[in-house]
Amino acid sequence: MNDERGAFEDSHVRRRKLPTRDARAPLARHPDDGWQLAEPYPLSTARLRALRGIIVALCPAAPAPSSPELFARVELHVRCFMRYMHPLAAWGLSLCLLLLDWAPRFLFVSVRRLHALGRARASRLLADMVGGRVALLRTLVVAVRGLVMSAYFDQDEVHAAIGYAPLPFLRERVERRRLLLAPAPVRLGGAR
Amino acid sequence: MILAHADYARERSFSADVLVVGTGAGGAVVGTELAESGHDVLFVEEGSWISTDSFNPYTTESIPRLYRDGAATVIFGNPPIPYVEGRCVGGSTTINGGMAYRPPERVLDEWSEISPDLGAKALGPLFERVEKRVRVSPQLPESLGEDNRIMREGARKMGWSYTVNQRNQEACVGANNCGFGCPTGAKQSTLVSYMPRAMAAGARCLTELRVERLLIEGGRAVGVVARAVDPRTRRPGPEVRVRARAVVVACGAVQTPFLLLQHGLGRPSRQLGKNFLCHPNAKVVAIYPHDVRGWRGVSQSAQIRHFHDDGILMAENFVTPSVLGAYLPVHGDRAWELMQRYNQMVVSGVLVEDSSSGTVSRSMLGAPIPRYDITPLDHRRFLRGVKLLAEMHFAMGAESVLLPFFNQHEAHSVDELSKIDELQRDPSTLELFTPHLMGTARMGARPESSVVDLSGRVWDLPGLYVADASLFPTAIGVNPQITIMALATRVAERIELQRMAA
Numbered sequence: 001m002n003d004e005r006g007a008f009e010d011s012h013v014r015r016r017k018l019p020t021r022d023a024r025a026p027l028a029r030h031p032d033d034g035w036q037l038a039e040p041y042p043l044s045t046a047r048l049r050a051l052r053g054i055i056v057a058l059c060p061a062a063p064a065p066s067s068p069e070l071f072a073r074v075e076l077h078v079r080c081f082m083r084y085m086h087p088l089a090a091w092g093l094s095l096c097l098l099l100l101d102w103a104p105r106f107l108f109v110s111v112r113r114l115h116a117l118g119r120a121r122a123s124r125l126l127a128d129m130v131g132g133r134v135a136l137l138r139t140l141v142v143a144v145r146g147l148v149m150s151a152y153f154d155q156d157e158v159h160a161a162i163g164y165a166p167l168p169f170l171r172e173r174v175e176r177r178r179l180l181l182a183p184a185p186v187r188l189g190g191a192r
Numbered sequence: 193m194i195l196a197h198a199d200y201a202r203e204r205s206f207s208a209d210v211l212v213v214g215t216g217a218g219g220a221v222v223g224t225e226l227a228e229s230g231h232d233v234l235f236v237e238e239g240s241w242i243s244t245d246s247f248n249p250y251t252t253e254s255i256p257r258l259y260r261d262g263a264a265t266v267i268f269g270n271p272p273i274p275y276v277e278g279r280c281v282g283g284s285t286t287i288n289g290g291m292a293y294r295p296p297e298r299v300l301d302e303w304s305e306i307s308p309d310l311g312a313k314a315l316g317p318l319f320e321r322v323e324k325r326v327r328v329s330p331q332l333p334e335s336l337g338e339d340n341r342i343m344r345e346g347a348r349k350m351g352w353s354y355t356v357n358q359r360n361q362e363a364c365v366g367a368n369n370c371g372f373g374c375p376t377g378a379k380q381s382t383l384v385s386y387m388p389r390a391m392a393a394g395a396r397c398l399t400e401l402r403v404e405r406l407l408i409e410g411g412r413a414v415g416v417v418a419r420a421v422d423p424r425t426r427r428p429g430p431e432v433r434v435r436a437r438a439v440v441v442a443c444g445a446v447q448t449p450f451l452l453l454q455h456g457l458g459r460p461s462r463q464l465g466k467n468f469l470c471h472p473n474a475k476v477v478a479i480y481p482h483d484v485r486g487w488r489g490v491s492q493s494a495q496i497r498h499f500h501d502d503g504i505l506m507a508e509n510f511v512t513p514s515v516l517g518a519y520l521p522v523h524g525d526r527a528w529e530l531m532q533r534y535n536q537m538v539v540s541g542v543l544v545e546d547s548s549s550g551t552v553s554r555s556m557l558g559a560p561i562p563r564y565d566i567t568p569l570d571h572r573r574f575l576r577g578v579k580l581l582a583e584m585h586f587a588m589g590a591e592s593v594l595l596p597f598f599n600q601h602e603a604h605s606v607d608e609l610s611k612i613d614e615l616q617r618d619p620s621t622l623e624l625f626t627p628h629l630m631g632t633a634r635m636g637a638r639p640e641s642s643v644v645d646l647s648g649r650v651w652d653l654p655g656l657y658v659a660d661a662s663l664f665p666t667a668i669g670v671n672p673q674i675t676i677m678a679l680a681t682r683v684a685e686r687i688e689l690q691r692m693a694a
Contacts, residue, residue: 030253031245031246034196035240035257035423038424038426039424039425057524058523060525060528080252081255081264084426085261085264088559126523127522130598131599138598142598143264146518146519147264147518149523150252150514151251151514152517153512153513153516153531154512154513162534163534164513164534166487169487173365173375177364177378
């Protein structure tokens with residue numbers, strides 16, 4: 001039954017959308033199935049600077065993976081995610097980036113903006129805001145933190161560093177199920 | 193025939209006998225049943241048709257592809273509750289945990305007071321039909337992982353009953369990627385169970401098309417107006433019109449009332465958008481001194497149902513590092529310190545059956561606004577459930593437990609759990625989440641107290657039906673997909689009967 005369904009998907013979906021599917025291994029990132037990831041959400045220079053400052057403040061420092069190239073990927077993913085949000089939510093989030101960047105001044109912590117505070121100090125300030133009594137600030141930080149941490153902990157080098165290796169496991173499970181559903185092998189010689 | 197965004201550049205007008213908006217537990221079932229009865233069925237789905245071998249374990253791709261609004265959706269209230277729902281062919285069945293429970297007897301008894309049609313006797317054959325179609329069965333023992341074993345042993349140690357889950361699966365081998373689509377094809381979401389049957393029966397599916405409004409002519413629903421979405425910019429593209437003799441809306445308990453409210457429907461009872469139920473749940477993450485590797489084995493193989501009569505369910509529910517990272521109450525170096533122990537974690541949760549309800553309304557800016565407040569009773573249930581679950585983890589040897597309170601993140605011993613009552617005096621400190629949205633277009637026998645009749649037909653607009661979790665008259669206290677499927681089967685039967693009568 002399930003093989004029939006697979007055949008159905010082949011005939012109705014893959015043939016039309018997936019001419020180059022053999023180019024990539026199953027389960028890999030960016031499967032060639034015709035689906036397109038949206039372009040990064042457009043952000044002004046000020047908002048982009050704010051986002052970059054927040055990413056550095058939220059992500060862990062070395063010895064955790066923390067290269068500029070990794071942070072650039074996190075930024076890209078956050079901005080792509082924003083394209084999928086409700087337009088009002090995405091706009092609100094981009095405004096939130098600015099508010100957080102200006103938070104050190106609003107909270108009389110520093111005359112500098114968040115992106116210029118330095119990683120440790122900016123990180124502490126964001127932690128204080130989450131633990132603070134102002135529900136709005138807490139919600140703003142929690143929303144942005146969720147987005148950034150989600151993108152950070154989805155990167156291959158981070159997976160490797162925490163000992164998470166899903167691909168070999170998933171491939172083994174796909175194969176195991178295929179064998180479970182495969183018809184029993186025909187016995188040569190036959191049973192008597 | 194399956195169309196996607198690029199196809200609407202040349203074809204923008206369609207017609208069918210029955211138009212079904214949505215392909216999740218409700219839409220796929222009603223459309224399939226009708227297609228197999230000989231109706232010309234056309235599905236309209238906002239998401240894409242993502243095939244089984246495109247699923248992977250990466251959040252940054254799976255969430256945009258499979259979830260509504262990049263999963264950045266929230267129920268407003270005290271506390272705010274993030275929620276998720278599927279936006280892809282298969283809807284939330286593509287991304288759920290695959291639990292397949294009928295509602296408890298007490299719930300169906302309550303429903304039968306509304307009408308015998310909603311009682312256990314009348315719904316029984318419908319449950320049997322859908323359970324057969326989505327292959328509801330217990331898990332294979334070899335699919336279980338170490339976190340499942342810890343939960344089972346923990347429940348035994350505490351003297352609690354532990355129920356092995358019925359899941360809609362065929363030879364599930366515990367890939368534990370349910371939330372991002374099952375890459376083995378074992379989970380019988382409507383993507384791999386109902387939809388292929390519908391297509392084989394001649395149904396058509398227009399994907400990547402968001403319905404904006406209903407077409408109403410002569411006081412009757414005759415179709416929908418939809419827009420394609422540009423995949424690169426996510427901006428609305430060409431307008432597409434679909435006409436049909438019957439329109440079935442199955443967009444879920446938030447989007448269905450959102451669509452219907454703009455037409456001023458639900459007038460007789462004023463219940464449209466009311467009775468919003470969401471089974472909020474809270475995560476409890478235990479850190480053990482040894483490796484668990486919870487990602488190697490099925491998610492939610494069983495539930496602790498010992499406290500079900502008190503409205504509390506507990507289960508293990510493992511998630512990827514990315515999802516867990518987003519949920520952590522800390523960031524930076526402390527988050528890294530915790531996540532280095534990812535392989536030693538057991539992620540579990542407490543689900544509370546709603547004792548109250550919220551609303552879904554339309555904002556002037558064109559977005560649905562779900563609202564829901566945790567009642568004092570549910571707050572007490574959460575505190576009790578979290579304490580009990582944390583105690584169980586400590587009894588099993590956990591070194592620490594991450595708690596779902598923004599002002600109390602962690603406990604290192606049972607003694608520290610006693611501070612919960614002292615510190616958690618208000619629901620606002622709870623960190624909750626939900627994937628179960630229900631009840632905003634309740635089904636009933638009388639137009640004064642319900643939005644749709646027992647056939648799923650909207651009381652005040654002929655030609656328009658609802659077939660999703662909106663129909664639930666009350667919360668069911670268990671995972672809702674099987675109940676949605678059963679009610680959708682009922683809606684399909686009634687549409688067929690009405691056609692024959694005509």
